[in-house]
Amino acid sequence: MIASSCLDRKSVVEPVHTHKQRTAEVYLTHWQRTGDDRFRIDARRPVAHAFYRVGAPFDPLLVCETVRQALPMLCHAAYDVPLGHQLIWDTLQYTIEDRAYAGENRGPHADLHIECFDLAYRGARPAALSLRAVYYWEGVRVATVETRFALLSPGAYERLRGARADAGAAMASAVPPGQPVPFAATGRSREQDVVLSALDENQWLLRIDTSHPVLFDHPVDHVPGIVLLEAAHQAVAGADVTRLDCEFHQYVELDAQCTVTATLLRTVTETDGPGERTVRITAVQNDRLCFSATATCRATAPHLEEGGRGTR
Numbered sequence: 267m268i269a270s271s272c273l274d275r276k277s278v279v280e281p282v283h284t285h286k287q288r289t290a291e292v293y294l295t296h297w298q299r300t301g302d303d304r305f306r307i308d309a310r311r312p313v314a315h316a317f318y319r320v321g322a323p324f325d326p327l328l329v330c331e332t333v334r335q336a337l338p339m340l341c342h343a344a345y346d347v348p349l350g351h352q353l354i355w356d357t358l359q360y361t362i363e364d365r366a367y368a369g370e371n372r373g374p375h376a377d378l379h380i381e382c383f384d385l386a387y388r389g390a391r392p393a394a395l396s397l398r399a400v401y402y403w404e405g406v407r408v409a410t411v412e413t414r415f416a417l418l419s420p421g422a423y424e425r426l427r428g429a430r431a432d433a434g435a436a437m438a439s440a441v442p443p444g445q446p447v448p449f450a451a452t453g454r455s456r457e458q459d460v461v462l463s464a465l466d467e468n469q470w471l472l473r474i475d476t477s478h479p480v481l482f483d484h485p486v487d488h489v490p491g492i493v494l495l496e497a498a499h500q501a502v503a504g505a506d507v508t509r510l511d512c513e514f515h516q517y518v519e520l521d522a523q524c525t526v527t528a529t530l531l532r533t534v535t536e537t538d539g540p541g542e543r544t545v546r547i548t549a550v551q552n553d554r555l556c557f558s559a560t561a562t563c564r565a566t567a568p569h570l571e572e573g574g575r576g577t578r
Contacts, residue, residue: 275299279307282349283342284335287484293332294339303382305344307336311374311403317459317480321371326362326409326507330495333399333411336378341417345392352423355491355514356394358413362508366408367564373404384414393417430519433485440520443475453504461497462526472497472524472549489518498547498559501528505543505563516556524551531560 279294286292296308309332312320319325341347379400386394394416401409424431444463447470452460458478462470474489476482481493491514499507518524532544542564549557 276308277343279339280343283339285338285353285484286335288479291480291483292335293328294335297339297343299344300379303385305340305378305380305382307339307378307380309376309378311376313374316456322369324362324366324408324506326360326510327492327496327499329362329401329409329411330358330360331492332376332401333378333397333413334492336380336399337397337413337415340380340382340397341392347391347417350420352418352420354416354418356414356416357514358411358491358495358510358512360409360411360510362506363408364508365406366403367506372406376401376403378402391417427487427517430487430517433487436487436520437476437482437485440474440476441523443473444471446473451503452500454500460500461493462500465525468501468528470497470501470526472518472526474520474524476520487520489520489524494518494549494557495559497526497549498561501526501547502543502545502561502563505561507561507563508542509562510559512557512559514557516551516554518549518551518556522551524549524556 276296276298279292279297281289281292284292284294293309293311294307295310298306300306311328312318314320318328318331320328337353341351341353342349379402381398382395383398384396385392394414396412396414399411400407401411418426430436446457446460447462447464449455449457449460452462454460458475461473461481463473465471472489474493481490481496494514495512498510498512527548527550529546530543531546534542542562545561545563547559547561548555
């Protein structure tokens with residue numbers, strides 16, 4: 267149990283604990299413990315941003331990145347995991363409330379109400395845990411995110427990755443980014459933010475641009491999970507995603523092509539709207555399934571025929 271004297275004390279978030287190199291990209295400001303394995307984190311939403319949609323256009327990826335920053339921050343600050351340990355995503359699921367897409371700019375303040383559970387320990391430190399975060403935007407609940415991840419010491423990570431553990435060498439061997447699909451077809455407003463390159467009907471090559479200042483904030487030895495989440499959003503043409511269920515099966519390496527495929531699974535027709543659609547997105551590299559996601563979208567996902575691929 268946590269002593270009551272330890273509760274309700276806000277602490278400043280150390281930027282290094284978020285695993286971001288550029289402090290301008292750190293969105294967490296303060297955190298506090300509110301109970302056993304329960305926390306509250308204050309966050310600052312950017313007023314303007316070159317990549318994330320801010321203000322009235324709601325961007326689920328900004329929610330995902332805010333929660334992603336909370337993962338290492340809590341591990342280091344609340345659970346005494348040393349810097350240098352690697353966090354490995356297993357699953358991630360989010361649900362977006364309808365009010366998030368209401369077109370209202372609520373302001374820059376957000377906060378996360380977090381519960382950690384199903385902790386597995388190696389010695390005195392967590393080796394894996396699940397986290398549930400409720401995301402409030404200016405006091406209004408707009409999203410819930412649940413994820414499970416593992417933690418590896420530097421030595422264990424090097425043994426896992428072998429020769430691929432060298433981030434500098436991995437970045438240098440990255441496949442050059444291909445020609446981006448038109449940005450308007452991805453829900454983004456700039457060509458440089460497109461992570462898909464056209465390949466076939468509802469199939470793309472993952473476009474890996476290691477010079478992107480947000481998606482590749484610092485040298486890494488594999489494609490970051492946030493890039494795969496963005497690929498899933500772009501694969502449904504930037505539709506309003508109300509639920510996303512993801513599983514990270516294997517690392518996506520930087521030095522080989524990765525194929526992203528979208529398949530329409532189900533359509534629910536509404537008499538007064540475009541209908542809800544469920545789309546399956548996969549990322550395959552070297553014949554191995556690396557990432558899979560199921561997206562539920564409010565808006566019609568174009569160019570998809572139910573049960574398979576459609577025409578462009």
